[in-house]
Amino acid sequence: MSDRIKTIQQFPFVFLASTMTSSDSELKQISTELEYISLKRQELVERKKIQCIFQELRNRAEYRQSAEEVVSKQHDIDSIDDKLKQLTERKAELQQSLESVLNAKEKNSEREVSSTSSQMTGVPGFNIFYVEAPPAIPAPSVILDLEKLPPRPCKTQCPECRQFITTETFNSVSSVTWLVCFMTALIGCVAGCCLIPFCINKFKSTTHRCPKCRTCIRTIKKL
Known part of the structure; x- marks a missing residue:
């Protein structure tokens, strides 16, 4: 027990770091995937715009297209719409996972800090300082000129x-x-x-x- 107290006294936040490593890696992975999804969605939206513009120009110019070309162009637009829908659903899932991980991380950090502070209250040579919030009224300015x-x-x-x-x-x-x-x-x-x-x-x-x-x-x- 004395060795545990000495360890906590020397390294009070080691236990917090060990529990937060996994959540940090998960947060990093979710953020990376969200960034990739955003870039991919932007790319697909631009492709869809280009396809629609080309289709509109062909229609206005009365360009004769075969049935295969019309079906192919429409198929490309439909596939882009399907990919956009999948990316949107995946983005919503990742955002929900991100919120749950952040909430769990916040609760764990509060629990660990409270338990660590309660354990270290009786440790000799360790004092807990409570910092008061700054006043809502701003401090008066000092005019040096x-x-x-x-x-x-x-x-x-x-x-x-x-x-x-x-x-x-x-x-x-x-x-x-x-x-x-x-x-x-x-x-x-x-x-x-x-x-x-x-x-x-x-x-x-x-x-x-x-x-x-x-x-x-x-x-x-x-x-």
């Missing part, structure tokens, strides 16, 4: 402290704010309406700042 920083907090690398941080943003009055204020005053909005641009962040500049070293990374101006 400071010229492409958006007007909102984002992840980037601080050029001063060289740390990867999420920037802090604050808005400040810019030339666009004063320009909009003067334009609203010129059109007659002098009863306090010209001060509205000072309350809207859309008309202000946005500055990105590092939350660790408090360095101003970039100021996004409207003009």
Whole structure:
């Protein structure tokens, strides 16, 4: 029993490989035959098309054919149809066999992995690690080009402290704010309406700042 445990500890997947060899060879053989059938069917379909085209051309040209030639051409087309039917049935059988082999292989691999893990749970020096699935929410992108920083907090690398941080943003009055204020005053909005641009962040500049070293990374101006 101790020798078996040592063997399993050193080669945990040897038993899986031995059981999967036969199924792998069978899968390879089925795949090869399926590929051959597909090529053969394509060849027969092309031959049938050519035979039908020649027959149609002869009929349109009023080409006089003997009874033997007509029977021979029709016999060729019928034989092609029979071969296509046989290949189609064989392809369906192979696909069904392929699905059954894949299902059996999957069940055997799951059974072997579960049995191997259960046997090796008590083996000293062997630990089983369970990997959690990645989160469904994608990770936020890190913008390294400071010229492409958006007007909102984002992840980037601080050029001063060289740390990867999420920037802090604050808005400040810019030339666009004063320009909009003067334009609203010129059109007659002098009863306090010209001060509205000072309350809207859309008309202000946005500055990105590092939350660790408090360095101003970039100021996004409207003009």
